[in-house]
Amino acid sequence: xxxxxxxxxxxxxxxxxxxxxxxIEQLTDLYRDYPTAPxxxxxxxxxxxxxxxxxxxxxxxxxxxxxxxEAAPLPLSQGLLAAEMAMNLQLALGHRRHLLLHxxxxxxxxxxxxxxxxxxxxKSTLATLLAAHGWRFMGDEFALLDGETxxxxxxxxxxxxxxxxxAAATSAWPDxxxxxxxxxxxxxxxxxxxxxxxxxARMDEPAIPALLLFPRHGFAAxxxxxxASEAFVRLTQASTNYVALGEAGFAALTGxxxxxxARAIDYPDGATxxxxxxxxWART
Amino acid sequence: MTDASILVAALRDPQSLPLETDWxxxxxxxxxxxxxxxxxxxxxxxxxxxxxxxxxxxxxxxAEQGRRIALWEAEMARRTLTPLGCPxxxxxxxxxxxxxxxxxxxxxxxxxxxxxxxxxxxxxEAALLAAGWEWVKPxxxxxxxxxxxxxxxxxxxxRERDRMIDVHHTILPPTARSSPDAAALxxxxxxxxxxxxxxSPTDMIVHAATHLLADGDLxxxxxxxxxxxxxxDEFGTAGLDARARHHGLSPAVLRGGRQAHALFGTEIxxxxxxxxxxxxxxxRRLLARDGWGRATRPATRFGFYVRSHxxxxxxxxxxxxxWTKWRRS
Numbered sequence: 054x055x056x057x058x059x060x061x062x063x064x065x066x067x068x069x070x071x072x073x074x075x076x077i078e079q080l081t082d083l084y085r086d087y088p089t090a091p092x093x094x095x096x097x098x099x100x101x102x103x104x105x106x107x108x109x110x111x112x113x114x115x116x117x118x119x120x121x122x123e124a125a126p127l128p129l130s131q132g133l134l135a136a137e138m139a140m141n142l143q144l145a146l147g148h149r150r151h152l153l154l155h156x157x158x159x160x161x162x163x164x165x166x167x168x169x170x171x172x173x174x175x176k177s178t179l180a181t182l183l184a185a186h187g188w189r190f191m192g193d194e195f196a197l198l199d200g201e202t203x204x205x206x207x208x209x210x211x212x213x214x215x216x217x218x219x220a221a222a223t224s225a226w227p228d229x230x231x232x233x234x235x236x237x238x239x240x241x242x243x244x245x246x247x248x249x250x251x252x253x254a255r256m257d258e259p260a261i262p263a264l265l266l267f268p269r270h271g272f273a274a275x276x277x278x279x280x281a282s283e284a285f286v287r288l289t290q291a292s293t294n295y296v297a298l299g300e301a302g303f304a305a306l307t308g309x310x311x312x313x314x315a316r317a318i319d320y321p322d323g324a325t326x327x328x329x330x331x332x333x334w335a336r337t
Numbered sequence: 338m339t340d341a342s343i344l345v346a347a348l349r350d351p352q353s354l355p356l357e358t359d360w361x362x363x364x365x366x367x368x369x370x371x372x373x374x375x376x377x378x379x380x381x382x383x384x385x386x387x388x389x390x391x392x393x394x395x396x397x398x399x400a401e402q403g404r405r406i407a408l409w410e411a412e413m414a415r416r417t418l419t420p421l422g423c424p425x426x427x428x429x430x431x432x433x434x435x436x437x438x439x440x441x442x443x444x445x446x447x448x449x450x451x452x453x454x455x456x457x458x459x460x461x462e463a464a465l466l467a468a469g470w471e472w473v474k475p476x477x478x479x480x481x482x483x484x485x486x487x488x489x490x491x492x493x494x495x496r497e498r499d500r501m502i503d504v505h506h507t508i509l510p511p512t513a514r515s516s517p518d519a520a521a522l523x524x525x526x527x528x529x530x531x532x533x534x535x536x537s538p539t540d541m542i543v544h545a546a547t548h549l550l551a552d553g554d555l556x557x558x559x560x561x562x563x564x565x566x567x568x569x570d571e572f573g574t575a576g577l578d579a580r581a582r583h584h585g586l587s588p589a590v591l592r593g594g595r596q597a598h599a600l601f602g603t604e605i606x607x608x609x610x611x612x613x614x615x616x617x618x619x620x621r622r623l624l625a626r627d628g629w630g631r632a633t634r635p636a637t638r639f640g641f642y643v644r645s646h647x648x649x650x651x652x653x654x655x656x657x658x659x660w661t662k663w664r665r666s
Contacts (some may be wrong), residue, residue, distance in 0.1 A: 054629055066388065068361050070629055092388045096365040096630055118368045118630060147368075149395045299402040 054098065059089045063197065063208040063256050064150070066090025067140055071099040072107050076132030083133075083211055083232055083245060086253050095119075095143035099135055102126060115139040119146035131235050134243055137213060144195060144208075145293035151197035151206060152298060152305040155291040158191035158205055159183045164263035165205045166334065167196050169291045175270035175326070178218040181246070182323045183330065185225040190252040191260065200298075200305030203312065204259035209252045211245040219244045221323060264337045265315040266330070272319035274329060279315035313337075340624040340633065341366055341559060348372070348563060349601045351380045360389050362628030369630035370559045374400030374443030400443040404434045407446040410500050411435060411533060414449060417468040419532040423457035426526045428505065428544065432535040433564070436527075440567035445560070448492070448501040452536075454523055455506040462490060462504070470495050470502060478661060486512050486650070508544050509552055512650045515585035517547070538572035539580040546593030547586050550619070554638070554645040558623045559600075565593045566601040574606055596620060 054070030056077040061067070067090060071077050076099055098116040101107040111129040115121075117139050124142075127135045144153060156169035157180035166188070168176040177193040184190035191207035198205055211232065214222050219242070222229065232245035247253075265284060279287075288306055289295050295302045316333055320326035344366045347354050367373040377393035377400070385393070411431050418425050426432075428450035433441030453461050470493040474480070483491040488511065490504040507519035522544075526534040536544055545568060549561040569577075574594070581590035595612060596619055597603035622641050625634040632638065646655055 068365075090388075092386055093361045093364075094388070094392060096361065098629060098631070118365055149399045150391065297399070297402070299405065301398070301402075 054100070058084070059091075059093060060084045061088045061090040062140075062210045063192070064206050065095065065144065065148070065208065066093040067095050067097055067143070068093035069097045069099070069136055069140070071113075071132070071136075072101050073099070073111065073113075073129060073132060075129065076113070076136050079133045079232060080136055083230070083247055086247070086250070095140070095147060097136060097139040097143060099132060099139065115142065117143050119143050121146075125239070127238070131238050133232060133245065134213075134235050134238055134240075137211060137245070140210065141194060148294060149298060151199055152295065152302050153293045154196040154198060154288055155194070155293070156196040157193040158196045158207070158260075159188035160191050160207075160258075160260040161188050161334070163258075163260055165191065165196075165260035166264050166266065166330070167205070167262060168266045168268055169196075169288065170267050170269065173270070175218075175268050175320075177212060177214065178221055178270075178323065179268055179326055179330070181212060181214075181218075181222050182225050182327055184249055184252065186327060189255060190248050191256075195293075198262075198305055198309060199259070200301050200308070202259070203261070203305075203308055205262050206259045207252070207256045209248040209256050212248060214244050214246055216241050222246055225323075262309060262313050264334060265310070265313055266333070267315070267317040268326065269317065269319045270326075271321070273321060274325050275319040276329060276333065277317045279317050281310040281315070284310040284315040339628045341370065341626040342624060343628075344370065344372065344376070344559070344626070345600045345624070347376060348379055351383055354380075354383075359628060360386065364389070364392060365630035366626050366628065369626055369632075371445045371557060372560055372563065374403070374445055375560070375563060376443070378443035397443065400445065403444075403446050404441070406500070407431045407434055407449065410449045410495075410498065410502075412531075413468075413495070413498070414451060414465075414502060415531060415533050417464050418451075418453075418461060421457065421460050421464055423453055423460065424523050424526060425533050426452040426523060427529070427533055427535050428452055428508075429548070429564075432541070433567075435529055435533070436535055438567065439571055440564045442567075444564075448503050450503045450505060452505045452508070452519075452522065452526075455519065458490065458504070458506055465493055465502065465504070469497060473501065478665065482658070486510055486654075508547050509586075510649050512654065513551065513648060515551065517543075517584040517586060521583070538568070539577050542568045542572065542577055542593075543581050543584055543586055543590055546581075546590040547584075549589075550592050550596075551586060551589040551648060552645070554642040555619070555622050559626075562593070562597055562600060562623060566597040566603045569594065569597065569603050569605065574604075574609075578609075592616065592619065596623065600624075 056071045056074050058069045058077050058080050096118050099113045102114045112126040113132050113135040114126045115124045115135050156167045157176040159166050159180050170176050180193045192209050193212050195208050196205050230247040235243045318329050367376045373396045377396035430444050430446035473492045473494050488507045492501050494501050508517050522540050525537040528534045545564045581587040591609050594605040594609050598605045622637050627633050
């Protein structure tokens with residue numbers, strides 16, 4: 054394609070092609086500290102649905118090795134979001150090497166803390182805050198669980214901040230590198246944040262999972278033990294490829310929920326959440 | 338302009354791949370043609386870059402899981418349909434893996450395709466509906482269209498397992514120019530030992546060629562051509578032409594043989610090898626894929642799209658069909 058970029062995020066290499074220069078320029082800048090992928094695992098394409106839509110009301114269709122037929126095109130001004138969505142889509146639909154969990158992951162002393170929950174539960178925000186308090190950021194979208202080793206691999210792509218979490222992240226990371234504000238996207242206002250330097254430099258270091266949290270934002274502080282059976286069921290729903298992996302997925306997931314404790318935590322604000330997490334972590 | 342030649346060369350002769358192969362392009366192309374699993378098996382054991390080896394490992398596990406699911410779905414159909422006492426013949430991918438044929442190695446398998454006698458169609462439909470399959474398109478026009486003019490029931494999907502089943506009573510729409518002998522397809526089917534059967538080797542090749550060249554617009558054509566290659570490679574061509582003539586499908590089978598010979602080096606009789614004026618266009622269409630996995634040659638593709646409708650129905654009926662579809666869209 055006319056404009057292209059190759060980038061590796063953790064164990065996954067991408068080739069991104071675009072009919073337009075702008076999204077590739079933005080990506081090249083935001084991913085400038087990442088290695089390139091000499092051979093890409095996945096190809097992503099940003100293209101005009103009709104030739105003339107390259108210039109007239111340009112709109113970006115999301116494509117690649119794996120596509121959703123119903124994915125709606127985005128205006129060119131949201132090309133960066135289109136690329137990020139397309140990259141996630143390749144993993145969600147095509148990835149089989151790891152069990153994918155919709156979770157954010159941070160690490161300390163080689164041990165990983167996984168946080169999962171529905172969109173808006175605050176898993177991205179919490180990971181960003183914890184990363185500002187001495188934790189290594191490993192990813193805010195997917196935890197990549199290797200079924201054979203039981204390790205979690207980092208997938209520290211750009212952090213996608215929505216709505217009010219932009220302000221929280223800006224105060225936690227005053228020197229952070231942010232992408233352009235993408236206003237009025239289908240997911241609301243979005244701004245991308247480049248993960249901290251050590252998150253990128255150490256992205257090839259996997260970690261042993263140690264604690265699983267189900268955070269919920271906007272409630273009085275509370276912690277509840279989650280039995281392995283409940284954690285299992287909730288994680289099957291948080292996984293994009295559990296069914297496709299068949300027996301291997303079942304083995305990986307039952308192995309995880311048996312090996313580590315799981316807690317549901319309700320939290321009113323970021324500072325309280327960090328205290329709750331640190332307390333739980335000290336006890337595991 | 339690149340086309341799918343590198344994918345074809347890799348499948349045909351894996352040893353011929355140079356070390357400096359554009360692997361990213363090859364993999365994108367193979368994925369787009371649903372041939373990544375097949376490619377992974379073809380290149381198994383050859384020296385490839387580590388990243389590629391890992392990707393191929395994943396593709397092989399994924400194909401293995403696909404095989405398991407396809408066989409399980411066949412088993413579900415078997416449990417539902419064998420009590421009816423009518424023959425049930427597995428078609429395409431599921432038949433290849435059930436019989437352990439080379440065409441099934443790494444093959445991606447979507448729907449479960451079966452062939453049953455036309456006289457048993459109502460009973461089969463009722464049994465499937467009672468066992469949890471549901472209509473995919475509850476649309477009266479499509480429903481009537483399928484039942485009157487197609488060689489299969491409207492597609493059914495299982496409500497719990499989310500897998501589709503296509504129930505065929507022959508291998509071409511009744512409106513097509515040729516009328517295959519469906520009774521002979523069933524009479525000569527080979528039992529698999531569990532109550533299900535598969536087409537005889539010659540009929541299997543006839544069906545693969547028919548599916549690719551006498552029906553449809555050649556989408557996914559390379560995968561179907563690879564099926565033809567593997568089947569001829571495994572069973573040879575003895576008696577094939579005679580059987581194809583019996584079904585009125587000799588042109589499709591010979592063309593399939595010629596295309597497979599040209600692209601994959603399939604052994605075919607010398608007397609089959611002369612190209613007709615349309616053969617270059619078929620090859621052009623089969624290879625219409627670039628290194629980004631994109632469909633190329635839109636005019637050629639459109640030509641084959643028009644042809645697929647032309648083959649399927651007589652002109653007046655086609656006009657009526659397109660008019661109805663257009664008014665409703």
